[in-house]
Every structure is written in C-alpha cells, then in structure tokens.
Amino acid sequence: MSNQLESILQSRASVGKYQTGKQIPQQDIQELLRLATLSPSAFNMQNWHFLVVNSDEAKQRLHPIAYYQPQILDASATVVICGDLDGYQRLEERLTPSVEAGILNDEIVKGWSEMVNSGFADNPQAQRDEAVRAASLAAMTLMLAASGKGIASGAMSGFDAQGLQKEFGLAKERLPVLLVTLGYPDQASWPQKPRVSVQDVMSIV
Template sequence: MSVSQLPQLPGQQIFFDVIRERRSVRSYDPEVKISREELNEILRQSTLAPSGANLQPWRFLVIDSPDLKQKLLPIAFNQQQVVEASAIIAVLGDLENIRMAEKIYSLAVDAGYMPPDTAKSFVERYTDMYASMPPEIVHQIVYTDCGLVSMQLMLVARAKGYDTVPMGGYDKQKFVKAFGISERYVPIMLIAIGKAVKPGHPTVRLPIDDVAFFNEMHKA
C-alpha cells in the first residue's frame, strides 16, 4: 500500500487546508488589530521551526505603531499593506547568535533533554566552530534558518485565521538606519500580517516532474 492510500490522520486535512489557503495578501482591513498577546503566541509557535544546532538565529522586530508604519512606508516603496496590515514583522538574522548557545543548552538541561556535560561540550564545540567560520558561511546559515522560521510564521498565522505577505521589496540600508538596527543583525524580510479585505491572487506551480528528480539530475 502506498502512502497516498493510507487513511488520513486526524488533523491532516486541516493542515493541508492551511497550506493551500495561505496566499500572499496585499490588501488588509486597517480596522483589524492583532493583540500583542496573540502576536507573541504566533511568534512562539513559529520558533518551533528547526535551526542549525538549535541556535535559533532569528530575531523579530514587530512594528504595529501607526506612526512607525508610516515611517516604514516610503522605505518599503509605498506598498500600502505596510500601513493597512495589523503589523509588520521584520525578520532579522543574528550574526552573533552563538552568544545564546549557553542559554539554549542550559534550558535543554533544565528541561531534562540532555545531561549538563553534553550541554557543556555542545557549547564549546559550536563556539569554536563559529569562531573559525568565514562570515559568508555564517550569513548562509542565518539566511537558511530565518527562511524556515518565516515560512512557519506565515503558516501559523493562516492557521489562526490571519493573512500574510512576505516582502523583499524594501530598502534594507534605509531600514536599518531608520530603525536603529545594529550590524549584528541582518534584515531577511518583512512580513505583513492582518485580515485580508481582498483575497490573494491564485497562483500556479510547476509540475513536480519539472522540479523534482530522483537519484540524479536530468539534463536540460
């Protein structure tokens, strides 16, 4: 029996619905406000995403002040979702995330997930590893992990009935200057979150035969 013939697990269809219903929405109801408590819960669920060595290099600057959204508007090339959405979440990558290793692994010890000696060895190993890594490799790790958490954030938001759009179209240099972002953090993307007033446009995807290969890549 193939996997496709197996009976669906409870909640499986709901998950597939969330994936299918997530679309990039650019028109939001400006009257809808998402509470800080709910935004924190969305972020908490999002941070269950995987990361290299569980170092969790993502950081979030949540911009929900109307004045600051107006400040962001020209930096984001006047995309109206910046001011209409309930909030804009700037996903930042912490290039010095290794500083959090001791705290992360101490929490793992406290939770009973590993003995103290193992945690200590992990901290030492990854601290030495990061000290010798070229900056471009650190950037690559941070971009990969922050991409994972960003996708998870958008799916969590959809599961809670909200809409999102990832935004790469903004002036990153002006953004870091306007919002006082230090060189320790690299901007990854902006994510608008709120309630759609118009649904996102339906889109198509390439057939799997065009994008997936088994055991060897096909020649073009």
C-alpha cells in the same frame, strides 16, 4: 498529514491588499511569534529576532524603507524577521533549558559549542548563511501559524535592509531578512496561484 494542515498549505496565499483599520490584538501577535520560535535552527541556536511594526508612526517610518509598498500601511502589523549573525555566541545559554529538561547533557552542549565556535567565529559567510536560514524558517512557520488562526500574511523581500537597521536602531549583528505583513485580506486579494507540477521541480537519485 492532518486534513487541517493540508488545507492550510493548499489555501495559504501571499496577501498584498488588506482591510484597513482592522487590527490583530497584540496578544494574538505575541502568540503567533511564540509559535514561530518553534521553528528548527542549527544546534537549536534560535538565532532570530522579531521586530513588530505595529503603530501608525512606525509604519510611516517603514513605508519608504519598503519602497512605498501600500501593504506596509494597510496591514495590521509588519514583522521584521531578523537573523542574528552572532547567535552562535549564545548557544550554551540557548541550550540550558534542554539540559534542565534532561534532553541534553553538559558533555553534548560543550561539544556542540566547540563545533559552532570553530565553524562560525571567523567565518562571516557562515554566520550570514545561518542567519538567513533560521530567519526564513521562522518566517514560514509564522505565516502558517497565522493561516491556522484565520490571519492573512505576505512575505516581502523588497526593502532596504541597511536603511531599516539604521531607522529602527538594530544592532549591526542583527540582519533583517524578510518582512511579513499580517492582517485581514481585502476582497481584491488573489487566491493561491497555481504551482508547477512537482515532476518539474523534483529529481530522484
């Protein structure tokens, strides 16, 4: 592991207090989200979507939906990480660039599409599970990418998902999984909290 990556992993902390008024340039947020799309997903389905809550007006709308947690207003932006329940329906489209690059061929894509349709088409639980997995992986990649660029982040699960869908007009197939705040930490922010020993959370069989 590179020293830089190890340093990021050992220092990254979830931030709840941000410097107000210090904004991340929009192009930097876009670059962080580009890096987030490099996350793994089943069959390279890429069944995620990122709603960036950036304006003061949008933050005010999100604030009560996130139970009035102050970081929604103080952070430069909050990214709503969504997983698409119907992502399996777009698999062939998502894999076309891999075919064009010579990584996959049409036969593989056809086989994968048949497997995905068989496993997901009539299985709402599988659709939801995969949406949550993909969105969660993308959220972690986003937070690590932010740390690498000197930007703090915090993952939030405390929000009304149905209220968020309604307020921001998200399609019913687009499941809000996590909120990730982005910004610059206030001096009162905590450092990374100690973790339990790996021996306490590991089994080898």
